[in-house]
Amino acid sequence: MIKLTRRDALAGLLVAASTRTVSAVEEMPGITAQEIKIGETVPFSGPASAYGVLGRAHEAFFSMINDRGGVNGRKIKLLCLDDAYSPPKTVEQTRKLVEQDEVALIFGSLGTPTNLAIRKYLNTKGVPHILLAAGATNVTDPAQYPWTMPWQPNYFDEAFTYAKRILADKPGAKIALMHANDDSGRDYATGFKAGLGDKASLLVSEATYDTSEPTVTSQLAKLKSSEATAFFFHATPKFGAQIIRGIYELGWKPATFVAQTASSVAGVLEPAGYEAAQGIVSSAYLKDASDPQWANDQEMKDWRAWMSKYHPQGDVNDYLNVYAYAQAWCLVKILEQAGQDLTRKNIMASAASVNFRVPMLLPGITLETSKADYRLIKKVRLMKFEGKRWMLLPD
Known part of the structure; x- marks a missing residue:
């Protein structure tokens, strides 16, 4: 018979507790102690392929974040799939991301019809479906679809x-x-x-x-x-x-x-x-990279440095590269706010309690959400095109 000392018993309890902690992390889809796996669908092909810029910019952005150590010590792995702006294809690709690739959340997917096609599925699964590149009013319905949240102002x-x-x-x-x-x-x-x-x-x-x-x-x-x-x-x-x-x-x-x-x-x-x-x-609601009034703005300088180092193939005159950058910063801040306990529930709770701004927002524009109101951006500024750039109009 092997006789256990008190020290042996205490050591066993510590090992068991450690094992439970690791298992809890491993059981959370898309989250490990080292990584956060997220999914996205964008139209790299098809009638809305110009929006494919968003996916490439997101990939470049998270490369920068990972080089800085990730989010709370975890690197971000983005799986970005082409849906050709076709709702049936969006459903197929989203199911792959959730069921085969086991992503923690769906981020930034583009399009109103495409996001509406996957909304019920993701809400049934309890998968955060957030910061979507879609502005239709019916995309925002926290009472019926509490796991779905758009990024931009509603149409x-x-x-x-x-x-x-x-x-x-x-x-x-x-x-x-x-x-x-x-x-x-x-x-x-x-x-x-x-x-x-x-x-x-x-x-x-x-x-x-x-x-x-x-x-x-x-x-x-x-x-x-x-x-x-x-x-x-x-x-x-x-x-x-x-x-x-x-x-x-x-x-x-x-x-x-x-x-x-x-x-x-x-x-x-x-x-x-x-x-x-x-x-x-x-x-x-975002700064225009072609507007000289932002030439000495630190956020614009940081954005241009990111474009130069991580996204040199991107067009600095394409508004979508500013859009993607601010959108991705918002996700990073939501994940940071959620802390170390990154469950899907906590990620969604963090998304529903935003009260901050991110780089490249125009002055006076802030981000704010609550459990009852998922509209992140509630104000816009009018602008007129003159020469080769947009000019902000007085409020």
Whole structure:
């Protein structure tokens, strides 16, 4: 018979406690003592492939974070898969990330229809589905979908702002509206019409397009024939460039307001031709890298240093690289705030208690969430395109 001393018993208890701690870490999908594994779907191909910039920028950003030691001692491993902006493909790739790759969370996935296609699945699984590149109002529903949280301002509020500005700047103007025939486009349209309020009769023409269409020439011809003198449109980058170029070539010169989704200088305005983009108005909540007012801004200097070292293939004039950088910083701060006990529940609780800012936000823009309100960004600034860059308009 082997007789255990008190010291032996105490040593055994310590080993057992240590084993339980390690096992708890190992049982948490995507989290080890050394690593945080996260998943993302973006359209590297298909009709919205211009947004593939986001995935590449996120990869470059987390390379920087890992070189700095990671988050609370854990390196971040990003698995970024192509969904071609196709909801069925998004479902397939997301299931792979969760069930085969065992990621801890889904971060930054792009698109309203694509994120809506996976929302119920991820909420049923209890997988954080956060900081999404989607702004449709119905993406934000913490009561019914507490595991899903977008990053950017919602489309309804943004479009509402444009309508109010048109009414203020051009009272009595005939107004035209164009948007994609999908959830995000309809959300923009609903917000815009709500902004018009009792002036809804000023909306004299409306057109939609499907992302599978090659061009929108016929829709633009219809809108021009309405003789509208103000025009708001929502589009993905490909169609945004077509629309801006199209109205220019038609000789139609309405006061044009453009959704943020089509405001990238490199992805939309440069392909459309700078001459065609003069005077258009959009909105922002992030600093514009082409704006000289930020030349000596430390956050801008840090962003440019990151671009130079970690993302040299990226275009410094592409707004999406600023977007991805700020978005990824937000995830890092959420993970830092969650501390060492990185369960999916604690990560989501941290995301629902944000009260901070991240680099590259415009002055006056902060991030704030609660269990009842998942809208991170609730304010935007209007801006006008002049020359080769956006200029902020007075509040």
